[in-house]
Amino acid sequence: xxxxxxxxxxxxxxxxxxxDLYWGIIEGIKKLxxxxxxxxGGDLSEFNIMIDLDNGEPYIIDWPQWVPRNAPGALDMLxxxxxxxxxxxxxxxxxxxxxxxVYNYVVGNVEVRExxxxxxxxxxxxxxxxxxxxxxxxxxxxxxx
Ligand SMILES: Nc1ncnc2c1ncn2[C@@H]1O[C@H](COP(=O)(O)OP(=O)(O)O)[C@@H](O)[C@H]1O
Ligand SMILES: [Mg+2]
Numbered sequence: 001x002x003x004x005x006x007x008x009x010x011x012x013x014x015x016x017x018x019x020d021l022y023w024g025i026i027e028g029i030k031k032l033x034x035x036x037x038x039x040x041g042g043d044l045s046e047f048n049i050m051i052d053l054d055n056g057e058p059y060i061i062d063w064p065q066w067v068p069r070n071a072p073g074a075l076d077m078l079x080x081x082x083x084x085x086x087x088x089x090x091x092x093x094x095x096x097x098x099x100x101x102v103y104n105y106v107v108g109n110v111e112v113r114e115x116x117x118x119x120x121x122x123x124x125x126x127x128x129x130x131x132x133x134x135x136x137x138x139x140x141x142x143x144x145x
Contacts, residue, residue, distance in 0.1 A: 004061070006053045009088070010046040016056065018093035025049060025058045025085055029078075030106045032060075037124050039074045041065035044081035046088045068120035069112055079103050 015021045032038050040048075040060060048062040067074050082103050089095040115123075122130045 004050040004052055004059050006050045006059070008047055009049040009051055009058070012051050015051075015093065018089060019095060021051070021056070021058060022085070022089045022093075022095055022097070025060070026082070026102060026106065028058065028060055029081065029085075030108070033069055033078060033106055034108060034110050037069050038066050039069055039071075039078045040081050041067050042077035042080040045084040046092075049085070067117070068124045069110070070115050070120040070123065071117045072114055074114075074120075075107070075112060078106065082106060 029040070029044075032040075040063065043062065043065055044060065048060060050059045050061055051057070052059065067077065069075075069078070079099075083099050086095075086097055086099050086102060090097065118130070121133065125133060
């Protein structure tokens, strides 16, 4: 990810249009979930969203605990991400949105079939991608034997 010349959402005093900003973040979450197939992982909040100072666009950062959407618990994590972000906008900017409605909007008609983390990763990345991701762990395994 490239460096964003901006401020954490938590430090943004005034947003020109908090509603647009909120829906921009939700659209980002939806795209990642529906098109890319991943979930941030339950740690999404005003501290992990940067607002670009040049164009006001939101960027979600801090992804080390991401999971594929078919991984165990991914939907719970997605709900937690949406809840954190929504509660912040409700409290801070007085938005009137219903978390269940937003969650249903994000999931849309995407079919989630829960499988093991490894299966979900392989499905998302292919077997080569999975080996690359697991590379360092595999080496450690070989060293042990
Ligand atoms: N791509 C980025 N562009 C600009 N600032 C960033 C970027 N990534 C991280 N930061 C800054 O560093 C802080 C900590 O980074 P983060 O990835 O959230 O790590 P953690 O919360 O685990 O310490 C962020 O809150 C943000 O202020
Ligand atoms: Mg962070």
